[in-house]
Amino acid sequence: MLIQITLPDGAVREYASGTTIEAIAESISPGLRKNAIAGKLNGKVVDVYHPIEESAAVEIVTLDSKDGLEVYRHSTAHLMAQAIKRIYGNKEVKLGIGPVIEDGFYYDIDIVNPLTPEDLKKIEKEMERIIQENLPISRRVISREKALQIFGDLEDPLKLELINDLPEGVELTIYDQGEFFDLCRGPHLPSTGRIKAFKLLSVAGAYWRGNSDNKMLQRIYGTAFPKKAQLDEHLHFLEEAKKRDHRKLGKELKLFMFSDEAPGMPFYLPNGTTLRNELEQFARRLQIEREYKEVRTPFIMNQRLWEQSGHWEHYHENMYFTEVDDNKFALKPMNCPGHMLIYKNDLHSYRELPIRIAEFGQVHRHEFSGALNGMMRVRTFCQDDAHLFVLPSQIEEEISKVISLIDLIYQVFGFSYRVELSTRPEDSMGDPALWDQAETALKNVLDAKGIAYRVNEGDGAFYGPKIDFHILDALKRSWQCGTIQLDFQMPEKFDLNYVGEDNQKHRPVVIHRAVYGSIDRFIGILTEHYAGAFPAWLSPVQAKVIPVSIAFEGYVTEVTEKLLAAGIRVEADQRNEKLGYKIREAQLEKIPFMLVIGENERSSDTLSVRKRGEGDIGTHDIDATIQMILQEIRNKA
RNA sequence: GCUCCCAUAGCUCAGUAGGUAGAGUGCAUCCAUGGUAAGGAUGAGGUCACCGGUUCGAAUCCGGUUGGGAGCUCCA
Numbered sequence: 001m002l003i004q005i006t007l008p009d010g011a012v013r014e015y016a017s018g019t020t021i022e023a024i025a026e027s028i029s030p031g032l033r034k035n036a037i038a039g040k041l042n043g044k045v046v047d048v049y050h051p052i053e054e055s056a057a058v059e060i061v062t063l064d065s066k067d068g069l070e071v072y073r074h075s076t077a078h079l080m081a082q083a084i085k086r087i088y089g090n091k092e093v094k095l096g097i098g099p100v101i102e103d104g105f106y107y108d109i110d111i112v113n114p115l116t117p118e119d120l121k122k123i124e125k126e127m128e129r130i131i132q133e134n135l136p137i138s139r140r141v142i143s144r145e146k147a148l149q150i151f152g153d154l155e156d157p158l159k160l161e162l163i164n165d166l167p168e169g170v171e172l173t174i175y176d177q178g179e180f181f182d183l184c185r186g187p188h189l190p191s192t193g194r195i196k197a198f199k200l201l202s203v204a205g206a207y208w209r210g211n212s213d214n215k216m217l218q219r220i221y222g223t224a225f226p227k228k229a230q231l232d233e234h235l236h237f238l239e240e241a242k243k244r245d246h247r248k249l250g251k252e253l254k255l256f257m258f259s260d261e262a263p264g265m266p267f268y269l270p271n272g273t274t275l276r277n278e279l280e281q282f283a284r285r286l287q288i289e290r291e292y293k294e295v296r297t298p299f300i301m302n303q304r305l306w307e308q309s310g311h312w313e314h315y316h317e318n319m320y321f322t323e324v325d326d327n328k329f330a331l332k333p334m335n336c337p338g339h340m341l342i343y344k345n346d347l348h349s350y351r352e353l354p355i356r357i358a359e360f361g362q363v364h365r366h367e368f369s370g371a372l373n374g375m376m377r378v379r380t381f382c383q384d385d386a387h388l389f390v391l392p393s394q395i396e397e398e399i400s401k402v403i404s405l406i407d408l409i410y411q412v413f414g415f416s417y418r419v420e421l422s423t424r425p426e427d428s429m430g431d432p433a434l435w436d437q438a439e440t441a442l443k444n445v446l447d448a449k450g451i452a453y454r455v456n457e458g459d460g461a462f463y464g465p466k467i468d469f470h471i472l473d474a475l476k477r478s479w480q481c482g483t484i485q486l487d488f489q490m491p492e493k494f495d496l497n498y499v500g501e502d503n504q505k506h507r508p509v510v511i512h513r514a515v516y517g518s519i520d521r522f523i524g525i526l527t528e529h530y531a532g533a534f535p536a537w538l539s540p541v542q543a544k545v546i547p548v549s550i551a552f553e554g555y556v557t558e559v560t561e562k563l564l565a566a567g568i569r570v571e572a573d574q575r576n577e578k579l580g581y582k583i584r585e586a587q588l589e590k591i592p593f594m595l596v597i598g599e600n601e602r603s604s605d606t607l608s609v610r611k612r613g614e615g616d617i618g619t620h621d622i623d624a625t626i627q628m629i630l631q632e633i634r635n636k637a
Numbered sequence: 638g639c640u641c642c643c644a645u646a647g648c649u650c651a652g653u654a655g656g657u658a659g660a661g662u663g664c665a666u667c668c669a670u671g672g673u674a675a676g677g678a679u680g681a682g683g684u685c686a687c688c689g690g691u692u693c694g695a696a697u698c699c700g701g702u703u704g705g706g707a708g709c710u711c712c713a
């Protein structure tokens with residue numbers, strides 16, 4: 001019987017029923033057959049050996065595609081599992097799950113002895129051996145009973161649990177390669193010899209199925225690429241990313257420090273304080289232009305306020321408490337309740353709304369010790385927070401304005417970002433109908449602005465749905481920074497109201513928003529983003545005056561004072577060192593402008609300018625240099 | 638919080654048979670007075686994170702505590 005196969009280019013070819021992806025690839029070209037590692041049958045990824053009984057749309061999957069790479073990495077995970085079983089014993093190693101992730105794969109295993117980096121090397125060697133053996137990888141369908149029997153014989157409780165949890169009617173498959181087999185949906189490469197370049201990266205603990213009530217397994221991370229050069233490039237990227245680590249750069253550039261006396265709480269050194277002040281001032285100016293009013297609220301407020309706001313119920317495990325004069329107080333984990341009190345301090349008319357209250361609010365949250373990570377995850381941080389009190393009819397316009405503000409600010413840093421809409425979580429507060437209304441409002445704005453977004457079902461805050469802005473850092477990790485949250489609950493809890501046109505009381509709606517999110521974390525992200533070479537407007541020291549020798553002290557002082565008077569953050573390096581030495585040091589400090597002074601400059605009232613990233617850009621007179629630096633600062637480039 | 642790893646001079650790190658510590662850099666002093674990424678000499682600087690145990694003797698071995706790292710979980 002003949003069947004018709006439709007290829008991606010629209011061509012239709014006839015084959016005998018029972019043909020395979022492999023055979024179809026071969027019929028197209030021998031090269032394609034060599035490169036085929038899987039196929040897509042009506043959009044579903046399958047093995048190259050998969051028999052095709054009926055007419056279908058078929059696509060040959062090669063390593064160049066995303067699907068192909070995933071198959072490749074998945075097979076590498078199996079290869080690793082096989083190597084581990086060979087080394088440590090078939091029954092001694094219990095396999096959990098071994099999925100493909102962003103830049104590689106991992107496998108969770110249960111094994112008595114903790115694995116060390118030396119073990120990883122041993123496993124890699126064994127993996128190489130199995131590649132040499134070029135074992136064919138084949139698929140077989142088994143019944144649920146048979147699967148339970150096989151993994152029961154293997155004494156592998158993890159796989160048995162997986163099998164038992166698979167829904168009825170699902171086809172169970174096992175993939176074999178030599179003596180090794182694994183329960184797996186597949187598909188996989190045709191044989192182990194197809195794997196060319198891989199590397200095991202690290203081993204760490206991971207709870208079985210991500211639940212801390214379950215047993216802790218060992219997770220081995222690895223990565224694999226079709227070509228050695230690609231693997232090398234990836235490993236090189238990881239090295240480069242390490243050099244940009246904000247914890248390392250923060251120390252080197254003296255931006256901030258940490259102390260055993262306050263784990264997870266950053267100390268800002270003078271350089272970091274300058275940077276942070278610039279970030280705050282930048283946001284502050286834009287907010288004033290947009291008619292926000294800035295406030296400050298107490299760090300510690302009575303516990304009953306937090307009970308009223310719902311934070312006690314939903315958030316107390318992350319809060320710090322204290323007792324003073326027999327009264328219980330809490331250190332604020334969020335700024336909203338304070339802003340609610342400010343709103344209630346006055347009677348408001350509908351004519352006043354929207355009211356936009358902003359605060360650079362320092363909050364404290366008790367994070368797990370194991371969750372702390374430099375500036376990225378801390379226990380006290382400053383939010384560039386604001387609460388907008390609006391009429392229901394103003395919701396969409398106000399949200400639209402916030403989105404524009406966020407976009408404007410991110411553009412200055414050159415960040416690309418992703419937008420996510422998070423909907424009602426399980427422990428939500430309030431009427432589901434209000435939630436639906438709020439979610440619809442957020443969707444409307446995003447759609448109207450033509451912004452692409454992903455929906456995260458159930459990931460909203462307990463008081464309302466939110467739009468989150470995720471930026472991508474140098475390590476390609478995505479960080480949630482900006483957020484816009486709609487809140488119908490807080491106005492209820494605090495009995496907020498305004499007097500309407502009808503002279504009656506009405507409920508305003510609250511919009512929470514942040515752009516940097518955490519200023520502290522934003523500084524961490526910026527440090528990695530710029531690799532410590534901050535643009536002039538953010539640089540703690542914008543210019544350094546460097547004399548060729550101590551003979552020019554007077555002129556150096558004169559120049560320095562002129563720059564200071566122009567508002568430039570300048571330092572003079574009057575140490576009795578050689579020019580090259582001082583330049584090297586300023587270079588390591590990543591200072592944007594070095595102003596070199598010697599006899600030529602003094603006698604002509606000029607400066608020799610050395611610009612970061614460009615080198616010596618020649619001699620300029622003092623005022624022109626000042627203007628050039630000021631221009632660069634203003635440009636924020 | 639949990640699992641594994643780590644903690645030596647301000648910083649980056651050696652110290653791999655248990656015999657009370659070393660380099661580079663930085664710092665101080667002196668010499669050298671210089672033109673775009675490191676001139677030379679001398680010197681100061683350490684309860685080897687903390688507490689306890691084993692031992693004649695512990696930076697080194699064992700236990701605990703604190704802090705850090707890689708993850709799990711949660712979030713900004």
